[in-house]
Amino acid sequence: xxxxxxxxxxxxxxxxxxxxxxxxxxxxxxxxxxxxxxxxxxxxxxxxxxxxxxxxxxxxxxxxxxxxxxxxxxxxxxxxxxxxxxxxxxxxxxxxxxxxxxxxxxxxxxxxxxxxxxxxxxxxxxxxxxxxxxxxxxxxxxxxxxxxxxxxxxxxxxxxxxxxxxxxxxxxxxxxxxxxxxxxxxxxxxxxxxxxxxxxxxxxxxxxxxxxxxxxxxxxxxxxxxxxxxxxxxxxxxxxxxxxxxxxxxxxxxxxxxxxxxxxxxxxxxxxxxxxxxxxxxxxxxxxxxxxxxxxxxxxxxxxxxxxxxxxxxxxxxxxxxxxxxxxxxxxxxxxxxxxxxxxxxxxxxxxxxxxxxxxxxxxxxxxxxxxxxxxxxxxxxxxxxxxxxxxxxxxxxxxxxxxxxxxxxxxxx
Numbered sequence: 001x002x003x004x005x006x007x008x009x010x011x012x013x014x015x016x017x018x019x020x021x022x023x024x025x026x027x028x029x030x031x032x033x034x035x036x037x038x039x040x041x042x043x044x045x046x047x048x049x050x051x052x053x054x055x056x057x058x059x060x061x062x063x064x065x066x067x068x069x070x071x072x073x074x075x076x077x078x079x080x081x082x083x084x085x086x087x088x089x090x091x092x093x094x095x096x097x098x099x100x101x102x103x104x105x106x107x108x109x110x111x112x113x114x115x116x117x118x119x120x121x122x123x124x125x126x127x128x129x130x131x132x133x134x135x136x137x138x139x140x141x142x143x144x145x146x147x148x149x150x151x152x153x154x155x156x157x158x159x160x161x162x163x164x165x166x167x168x169x170x171x172x173x174x175x176x177x178x179x180x181x182x183x184x185x186x187x188x189x190x191x192x193x194x195x196x197x198x199x200x201x202x203x204x205x206x207x208x209x210x211x212x213x214x215x216x217x218x219x220x221x222x223x224x225x226x227x228x229x230x231x232x233x234x235x236x237x238x239x240x241x242x243x244x245x246x247x248x249x250x251x252x253x254x255x256x257x258x259x260x261x262x263x264x265x266x267x268x269x270x271x272x273x274x275x276x277x278x279x280x281x282x283x284x285x286x287x288x289x290x291x292x293x294x295x296x297x298x299x300x301x302x303x304x305x306x307x308x309x310x311x312x313x314x315x316x317x318x319x320x321x322x323x324x325x326x327x328x329x330x331x332x333x334x335x336x337x338x339x340x341x342x343x344x345x346x347x348x349x350x351x352x353x354x355x356x357x358x359x360x361x362x363x364x365x366x367x368x369x370x371x372x373x374x375x376x377x378x379x380x381x382x383x384x385x386x387x388x389x390x391x392x393x394x395x396x397x398x399x400x401x402x403x404x405x406x407x408x409x410x411x412x413x414x
Contacts, residue, residue: 003131010139012187013124016078017140019180020116021147023089026173027053027112029148030155031092031105032239037161039098040380043240047365049102050239054357056106060113061353062346065122066204069342072196074123079184081115086178088112093167115181117353118345125333125341126191131277133330138273141326142266149262152255195339207340208347220335220344222407223281224351227328229403231352233292233396234321235360240368240385247374248384250304257307261315269322276330282408285327289404291320292397300390328352364389 031049035041068077088108095101128136154172158165197204207213214221237244245254275284295317302309332351336344364385371383 003129005127005132005136008187008189009127012184012189013136013140015180016082016116016120016184016188017143018147018150019082019177020112020120021143022150023085023112023173023177024116025144025147025151026089026169027105027108028238029242030151030169031101033160033242034092034166035098035101036243036382038163038166039101040376040382041098043365043368043371043383043385045098045102046239047361049098049105050235050361051358052102053105053109054354056109057113057117057357058346058349058354060110061117061349063205064114065118065342065345065349066201066207067342068119068122069340070197070199070201070204072194073190074119074126074194074342075184075188075190077119078115078123078188079181081111081119082181082184083178084181085111085115086174086176086181088174089177090170090174093170113349117349118342121348122341122345123188123190125336125344126194128333133334134273134275134277134326137276137326137330137333138270141273141322141329142269144322144325146262146266149259149266152259152262156255193339204343207343217335217337220332221347223328223331223335224347226285226400226404226407227332227351228355229396229400230324230328231356232360232363233393233400235356236364236367236393236396237389239361240364240389244385244389245310247382248304248386249302249306249310251307251310253307254310257311258314261311261318264315265318265322268319269326272319272323273326273330276327281327281331282404285324285404286401288320288324288327289397289401291316291323293394295320296390296394296397300387300394302387363392367392 028050032041032046035045035049039045064077068074085108088104088111091104092101092108095104124136124140155169158169160166199207242254245251245258251257272284295313295315298309298313299317302313332348367388368383368385371386373381373383375381
């Protein structure tokens, strides 16, 4: 029988999950557009920013996840973190260079990872169990693309070639994020079973990195390895996605193409997440790989101004992306030892963000080193992401299938 979580949990999860992902969408998809349009950033600049943010996110989550376990609190870190996270977003309204954007992105990531990657994700793990992980992750994993939909819709009225538009955007997103943090003090409830850790801070930090712990929790660490390969595929194309649609394919109305694809993918993922509860990990993750390969292939062969083809490819690829996040998320949470959710957010973020955030953008930056360029109205040049990002992403998914087969066989044999 599935454990009931109550209306307050779902409201809290939806509000914090969605607002957190809106803030991450602005960072992960639009900071790239911001420095591309405002400062004519290169592929190397974008790659550096993504990688620096990934390192910051991993270190922050390792430390602050363990701290939240040590003090036995999630609510305080979530609420205070969202408030300061919002304030740091507003600071981008006053930035006028690529270098400062990269530095401030790391500062913002510290507060965002404390509030969301460490505290929020540990809270979700605390509150769920093996009877409802798929359902929770199905809803939670659709948040990134629902957030994209919200951001795309909100940004439609802005001319992103003007700095004043970015000032307004940063104020709106920053204030909204901070207000959610304030609301959290009144609606978030820590799990009643959450207790303060009796271990020293050093022991708490080091716990999930001990070889003995990895051996005892082999399935968890193998899943994280597979998650990292999955994430590398996503991070090869994701930093350049909007630029690719708008500039390379010439789809000025990319929002009207991409938004419906996102909406349909998000709805499909809510139902797909339940497949994990009924069929298990392997039978639900292999179709995800197939969806990604089909979506990437369609997008690779999409010609300029081919709106319908871009829509179909985006729908299939984004459904695979969301469904994969759901299945991997459920598998990871199911295998985190009880009472240590915060300590394991660090190794989770290494698999989900750190490794993909370093390798994926590095691969795409190398592939785009000789990319075609366009001349802007002010005489400066900007690069055009090529379709090679799709073939490279597909190659990594083929590697993922091979790694899945090997690691899951290893898990069964042990």
